Amino acid sequence: MQRARLKDIAEKVGCSIAVVSHVVNNSSGNITCRQELRERILRTAQDLDYAPHYASRALKSQRSFTIGVYIPPREGTSMGYAYESAILMGIERICREKSYDLLVISTGQGSQDVECANKLNARRVDGLILLHVEEHSEWVFPLAARNRNVVAVNYYGAAELDAINFDDAAAGAMAAAELHKLGHRRIAYAGPMYPDAGRGAETRLAGFLAKCRELGIATPPEIVFDETIPGSLPLPRGSAVEPEIAERVGAAIRAIPPKARPTAIVGYSDYCAMLVMRSMQRAGTVFPDQMSVVGIDDSGICTCVAPQLSSVQQPLVGMGEEAARYIILQAEKRMAVGNGDFAKEERWLRHAQPKFIARESAIRLAPR
Known part of the structure; x- marks a missing residue:
């Protein structure tokens, strides 16, 4: 036929x-x-x-109608994890809407920048979206310098990469502000429980502390559990000891006299908040009646714990969608004028805004 x-x-x-x-x-x-x-x-x-007929379509337009996604290999990252899957869901949604294919790129034995650039040069992909690029990574500088159609998600380094980043400062501030609305005036902070959490972690903490100062909430080092804070409780770091870290944080909070004890905790992430909450529950603290807790990210674990975790949402699906829209728009612009003649505009940098998701773990402070 x-x-x-x-x-x-x-x-x-x-x-x-x-x-x-x-x-x-x-x-x-x-x-x-x-x-x-x-x-x-x-x-x-x-x-x-x-x-x-995609082959003839690509030949005629000199485009692949394919967007590449690259995740640098390292511990704690995978296409199958919830963080990456949510971003990919957004990218895939826009690719489907725009009739583009999605290609997951493996670097094989070559260097990361060369392999990614080769995919672009060979027109295997019309644009590339990067996830989990560490801020000190050197391999992204050539990609940024060569006027490539590349966008990173949550990149905080010095390379002039187009990027869409979560507004971590606003997220930390929102967590503090929402608890303040509920009457809490003494709020602890549980930072990341693994080393080299990066600038995003520092920015979340900075946003939390700045909002607390604005609201007149004291944040002495004995209730801010983060290795960057002088005088904070010294803690080990690493995925193997995360439960131990949470136990120490929970024990330190419970050791504070009741009248001076925090009435709420903000976790750097939902996972941190959940670990501290569980450690204190085992020791007898009743959440949220005796202590409220708020996480950041609004990950899947929020509805898998009791009480369900209130959280500041990181809109990962929406961030994937916006990155894909921009990459496809740039691909079409480049094709219209010729890739070699394309003059890149100023760096594209967007900040995705947080949203507070109220659940069971944060309630109005009862009079003491």
Whole structure:
């Protein structure tokens, strides 16, 4: 059976091939099409079992219609983890909407910048989205310098990469502000429980402390459990000892005399908040009646603990969507003028805003 062509659809509908191509390929451009005609074209394409010929499409446009995603290999990162999966969900949603494919890139035996650049040079991908690029990574500088169509998610380094970052300072501030609204005036902070958490962790803490100062909430070092704070409780660091760290934090809070003890805890992440809450629950603290707790990220564990964890949401799906929209827009701009002649505008940098998700773990402070 002969493969259905754009011409076949155009003849059956009674319009030009250009209009059919515009609709079935979900293209941008100057062609406009009434909704009624668009629906007829799509319905006819379905009736004829039309499938786009991506090889000819790519040859004609000199584009792959593919977006690459690269996650540098390191401990604690994986396509299967919730953080990465949420971002990928957003990227995939926009790729599907724009009729793009999604390619997960492996660097094989080569260097990271060369392998990623090769994919772009060979037009295997029209743009590249990077996840988990550490701020001290040197390999991203050549990509930024070569005018590549590359966007990073949550990148805090010095390379002039286009990026969309979570507003960590606003998240830390929001956690403090929401607890203040509930009447809490003495709030502890449990920082990351692993080494080299990076600038995002520092920024969350800075936002929390700044908001506390603004609201008149005291934050002495004995209730701010973070290795960057002079006088804070010395703690080991590492994934193998995270429960031990949480036990020490919980014990330190419980050792404070009741009248001076914090009435609420903010965790650097949901995981940190959950570990401290569980350690204190085992020791007899009742949440939220005796202590409120708020995490940051709004990860899946929030609804898997009791009480369910109130959290400041990091909109990972939306961040993936925005990164994909920008990458595809830039790919189309570059194609319009020619990749070699494309003059990049100023660096694209967006800050995704947090949102407070109220659940069971944070309640209004009862009079003492």
